[in-house]
Amino acid sequence: MEGWDPNTKSTLTQIPLLSTKAGPRDGAAWTQRLKEEYKALIAYTQMNKSNDNDWFRISAANPEGTRWTGKCWYVHNLLKYEFDLQFDIPVTYPATAPELELPQLDGKTQKMYRGGKICLTVHFKPLWAKNCPRFGIAHALCLGLAPWLAAEIPILVDSGMIKHKDDASSSNES
Amino acid sequence: MEAELKDMTDDLESLKRSLPDSSLHASVDKLKLHVENLAKMVKSATVQRSKVKDMSAEVVDSNPYSRLMALQRMGIVENYERIREFSVAIVGIGGVGSVAAEMLTRCGIGRLLLYDYDKVELANMNRLFFRPEQVGMTKTDAAVQTLSDINPDVVLESFTLNITTVQGFETFMASLKNKSFCPSKEGSGVDLVLSCVDNYEARMAVNQACNELTQTWMESGVSEDAVSGHIQLLIPGETACFACAPPLVVASGVDERTLKREGVCAASLPTTMGVVAGLLVQNTLKYLLKFGQVSPYLGYNSLKDYFPTMAMKPNPQCSNAACLERQKEYLVAKPARDAAAKAKREAEASLAPEGPLHDDNEWNISVVDDSDLGRIDATSAGALPEGLTHELPSADEFEKSPAPVPADTSVDDLEALQKQLEALNAD
Numbered sequence: 001m002e003g004w005d006p007n008t009k010s011t012l013t014q015i016p017l018l019s020t021k022a023g024p025r026d027g028a029a030w031t032q033r034l035k036e037e038y039k040a041l042i043a044y045t046q047m048n049k050s051n052d053n054d055w056f057r058i059s060a061a062n063p064e065g066t067r068w069t070g071k072c073w074y075v076h077n078l079l080k081y082e083f084d085l086q087f088d089i090p091v092t093y094p095a096t097a098p099e100l101e102l103p104q105l106d107g108k109t110q111k112m113y114r115g116g117k118i119c120l121t122v123h124f125k126p127l128w129a130k131n132c133p134r135f136g137i138a139h140a141l142c143l144g145l146a147p148w149l150a151a152e153i154p155i156l157v158d159s160g161m162i163k164h165k166d167d168a169s170s171s172n173e174s
Numbered sequence: 175m176e177a178e179l180k181d182m183t184d185d186l187e188s189l190k191r192s193l194p195d196s197s198l199h200a201s202v203d204k205l206k207l208h209v210e211n212l213a214k215m216v217k218s219a220t221v222q223r224s225k226v227k228d229m230s231a232e233v234v235d236s237n238p239y240s241r242l243m244a245l246q247r248m249g250i251v252e253n254y255e256r257i258r259e260f261s262v263a264i265v266g267i268g269g270v271g272s273v274a275a276e277m278l279t280r281c282g283i284g285r286l287l288l289y290d291y292d293k294v295e296l297a298n299m300n301r302l303f304f305r306p307e308q309v310g311m312t313k314t315d316a317a318v319q320t321l322s323d324i325n326p327d328v329v330l331e332s333f334t335l336n337i338t339t340v341q342g343f344e345t346f347m348a349s350l351k352n353k354s355f356c357p358s359k360e361g362s363g364v365d366l367v368l369s370c371v372d373n374y375e376a377r378m379a380v381n382q383a384c385n386e387l388t389q390t391w392m393e394s395g396v397s398e399d400a401v402s403g404h405i406q407l408l409i410p411g412e413t414a415c416f417a418c419a420p421p422l423v424v425a426s427g428v429d430e431r432t433l434k435r436e437g438v439c440a441a442s443l444p445t446t447m448g449v450v451a452g453l454l455v456q457n458t459l460k461y462l463l464k465f466g467q468v469s470p471y472l473g474y475n476s477l478k479d480y481f482p483t484m485a486m487k488p489n490p491q492c493s494n495a496a497c498l499e500r501q502k503e504y505l506v507a508k509p510a511r512d513a514a515a516k517a518k519r520e521a522e523a524s525l526a527p528e529g530p531l532h533d534d535n536e537w538n539i540s541v542v543d544d545s546d547l548g549r550i551d552a553t554s555a556g557a558l559p560e561g562l563t564h565e566l567p568s569a570d571e572f573e574k575s576p577a578p579v580p581a582d583t584s585v586d587d588l589e590a591l592q593k594q595l596e597a598l599n600a601d
Contacts, residue, residue: 024340025340025343031588034588035586035588035591038588038591038592038594038595039591041595042591042594042595042598045595045598045599046598049598057599058599059592059595059596059599060592064340066339066340070599088338088339088340089340090338090339090375090379091337091338091339091340091342091343091379091382092338092375092378092379092381092382095378095417095493095494096338096374096375096378099338099375114292125374
């Protein structure tokens with residue numbers, strides 16, 4: 001965890017850790033894991049709101065809790081940039097981390113695999129592997145997606161790859 | 175295509191007849207000539223051989239299998255034609271998988287199952303197999319197109335799916351279990367699974383499936399700097415599974431999970447990928463047709479042309495539950511295996527000619543059995559000579575499971591939790 005900013009670190013320590021090692025094919029154990037995932041996500045969302053640092057919405061898109069969809073946003077130069085967020089729980093979860101996807105940014109940055117999967121290889125996957133099964137979806141968002149947005153969105157905005165939605169509509173009108 | 179062109183010729187003919195103005199006849203004739211030329215070109219382009227019922231060893235130019243059947247005459251393979259009974263599943267039809275598929279197709283393998291979810295891109299053209307005109311097709315469709323042209327005898331089944339998703343994995347498992355091709359076969363419906371994928375998640379998924387099905391498989395990989403690679407044989411319970419010891423940790427001290435994937439910035443070379451595909455299929459042929467020694471692990475370092483081999487035992491503390499089950503089964507079956515090996519040795523010994531090899535032994539030379547020496551070592555394994563101690567304690571304790579976090583029992587209903595999150599999401 002060297003090299004992480006103290007804010008992320010202190011946030012991370014407040015997200016409840018998970019204890020059930022179970023994937024989507026493990027029946028009742030998966031339901032137990034899912035409960036722990038929800039508890040961690042609820043705690044993290046509440047914490048973000050109370051710190052005025054709300055930055056994502058995520059909810060299960062199917063009853064089994066294997067597909068998740070939502071939104072995430074990042075504020076750069078006082079403008080809010082919002083993106084769709086989606087991912088599947090891999091069959092070998094939690095041994096392997098979920099692959100977070102921002103489909104709207106597919107093809108706009110090199111730090112991404114096909115289909116809009118953000119590159120988590122260096123900054124996040126080793127951490128996930130070391131902390132299996134204690135890390136869950138909330139940790140993946142905190143340690144995987146948040147630093148990725150902080151690193152990539154300013155570059156994408158400054159290079160003109162993405163435009164703010166107000167900007168885009170006004171330039172279309174003119 | 176041919177039928178379409180034939181119809182077009184007929185239509186032009188009837189058009190010509192129905193035209194009141196005969197001045198247009200010449201241009202219709204010209205059109206007809208073009209169509210006929212096209213038909214000829216199509217015909218010459220699609221010369222596909224018909225299926226062959228039996229593999230013949232006859233040495234004639236028209237026999238696609240004469241060079242392969244010659245392996246029998248050379249005493250390498252006992253019965254080459256058995257290859258038609260085998261099914262091989264290839265997961266990942268990329269730089270290695272597509273070439274491996276072509277090699278097996280040309281060898282006349284019975285059935286190939288192909289799995290991939292990607293499309294062919296121009297960025298793939300530095301590797302073998304796919305052609306620029308196939309850009310945009312799914313890799314599975316493009317592979318079936320080429321492979322069925324090369325050898326129509328091979329039964330090809332393709333699956334365009336991602337095996338790491340829950341649904342994809344179920345289809346993957348079901349397709350491996352399907353025994354319709356060879357109902358008499360024991361175990362699963364395939365003889366071997368070849369993993370030719372480019373990422374950790376997919377390898378773990380193949381590992382999971384094969385451990386659950388007790389399915390022997392081979393793993394392959396090329397490093398992201400494109401100058402080294404490896405193949406590895408994995409027999410659940412008998413050898414290390416992928417979760418027991420990821421191969422790259424052993425090969426270079428790099429944690430497998432820090433690997434980048436092809437799409438982002440990995441380098442690739444047709445040479446390294448071709449070499450690894452060749453090593454993989456050679457090991458596959460040796461395994462299926464029972465000749466030579468099947469390598470448990472073979473590395474390839476192209477910078478130094480160094481090919482390390484080694485064997486890896488399963489990890490008794492493997493994190494994969496199915497792997498531990500297979501290890502237990504393998505240990506339980508040990509007496510039966512030893513008995514079978516002994517019976518085989520005795521059968522071979524009884525075939526060997528009786529009597530001394532040499533009538534006189536002027537120098538009293540005697541041969542000591544190597545296996546006796548080996549046995550001594552085996553019994554004392556773990557015990558050290560007097561005066562020596564292990565520097566590190568032996569790892570005989572299972573990794574402690576994380577201390578149970580005091581569970582928050584205030585809410586323990588999934589729906590209630592779901593609603594709570596939705597409420598937070600709403601504002």
